[in-house]
Amino acid sequence: MDARSIREQFPILHQEVNGHPLVYLDSSATSHKPIKVLEAVDAYYRNDNSNVHRGVHTLGTRATDKYEGAREKVQQFINARSTKEVIFTRGTTTAINTVAHSYARANLEPGDEVIITPMEHHSNIIPWQQAVKATGATLKYFELNEDGTLNMEDVKKSIGPQTKIVALTHISNVLGTINPIKEIVELAHRQNAVVLVDGAQGAPHLKVDVQDIDCDFYCFSGHKMCGPTGIGVLYGKQELLENMEPVEFGGEMIDFVHLYDSTWKELPWKFEGGTPIIAGAIGLGAAIDFLQEIGMDEIAAHDQKLTAYAMERMSEIEGLTIYGPSAAKRSAVVTFNIDGVHPHDTATALDTEGIAVRAGHHCAQPLMRWLDVTATARASMYVYNTEDDIDKLVSGLTKTKEFFGNVF
Amino acid sequence: MSFDNLDTLYRQVIMDHYKHPRNRGKLEGDALVVDMNNPTCGDRIQLQLQVEDGKVKDAKFEGEGCSISMSSASMMTQAIKGKSIEDALRMSHLFSDMMLGKEIDPGNLELGDVEALQGVAKFPARIKCATLAWKAMEQGVEKK
DSSP states (O other): HHHHHHHOGGGGSSETTEEEEEEETTTTTTTOOHHHHHHHHHHHHIIIIIOTTTTHHHHHHHHHHHHHHHHHHHHHHHHHSSSGGGGEEESHHHHHHHHIIIIIHOOTTTTTOOOOOOOOGGGTTTHHHHHHHHTTTTEEEOOOOEEEEEEEHHHHHOTTEEEEEEESSSSSSSTOBBBBBHHHHHHHHHTTTTEEEOTTHHHHHSSOOOHHOOOOOEESSSSSSSOOOTTTEEOOOHHHHHHHHSSOOOOSSSEEEEEEEEOOOOTTTTGGOOOOOHHHHHHHHHHHHHHHHOOHHHHHHHHHHHHHHHHHHTTSTTEEHHHHHHHGGGGGGEEEETTOHHHHHHHHHHHHTTTEEEEOTTHHHHHHHHHOSSOOEEEEETTOOOHHHHHHHHHHHHHHHHHHHHOO | OOOHHHHHHHHHHHHHHHOOOTTEEEEEOEEEEEEEEEEEEEEEEEEEEEEEEEEEEEEEEEEEEOOOHHHHHEEEHHHTTTTTTHHHHHHHHHHHHHHHHHOOTTOOOOOOGGGGGGGGGOGGGGGGHHHHHHHHHHHHHHHH
């Protein structure tokens, strides 16, 4: 794969920021969109805009075909058994909340346990805090090893007959750690616990085969994988989804509405109350086409190589600490701090050089406490990044270190 | 190169307050305590105020954050000490205006080192860092 020619397909990357060519290293927050995705969304609004599943008219049919066509693309992308298992949501957060509201509240009792990890994004912590509060169940955490990988001994010990739900991220948005989700699913299933995987960082970077992983739920967002904001996916096994109550009620999701009672549409629509995110789904479909043309294995290899290069180059800077495991165990994320320089100051200094990185707690406050830091800076990469971007980052960091070293 | 631009933000006096914060610590005895954080970035401050007869007799702070938020807290405690609550609030409004890049007229109020933060106005993403301590002060005196 040739990141340079891929770059050409991203108009936003061809601009100057603060007098320098933009170096975008914040794709874990959100990725950019290729022309193909921009055009798909634009074409839908220009030519086909209509509400779905209602119209007898031609535009309504076109919109429905495109929307449901996007669902088929998602189904193939993650190898779900059927489109019934693919529910469009607003994003990963909504997908996790749907399971925590519907499945968790119906199935948890006092004495039951939900287990998550200390490396979760807030969106895979708070829904479970709320679910155990509502049901009297208990929330527990697996332990991490010193390098920020999961302690598998602890995972084996912790999952027991009382465990009902295990929820964890596929890839940490801070440490970049790739979790052995298939192994964890196997351990959980032996105890009849269900497993939800937060794939917000996983789906953009790794080939996801939900049948092979055998997870019960897999949640991800379009905007981190070259698609638009406001669209995401909840994958769930059909037998589980069939037995779950919807959490949003209204148009689109109903079968019959009587005066005092109603019935729901079949899957997947019973979870899609209201006019769905039509343009978003179509944009996500185009993003999947874009990624698959490159190939997910190719993307994973590119990310891996670039991450290893970034870690190697950044380690050359004295006084720079990188958090998390070795390059072989992570994907596309390098979180770091420069001694004596607050990460916000680092990020502002880099921004004046046109380099975009994230600074803060990355929506992972428990993990920040585990790392014993209040905040960190993070460089994250994707298909359009090159070694040249990393070289610019390293020279920006060297300058930053000098600048703050001198003003002190 | 363009790091020249950075000098307008990180003035020497700011870095001095960051490295050698004034009034860092806790007040003895009864004090008004305000905890405030910036949830988007994790900066947090605890401000302690001793207010008597409508005046800020003493002020101290503790916290964690970037050079802008911590130096601003240091400068603010210095600026409001001995001022009446009214004047402290007037200074806070002047500071907000300064952050919005407006021309300000401090009149008889001495802003002192605080004026060094003027450059923050050109870095919109950092304005919240600079105003954190002032917001905490406003909340504190309103409690009184």
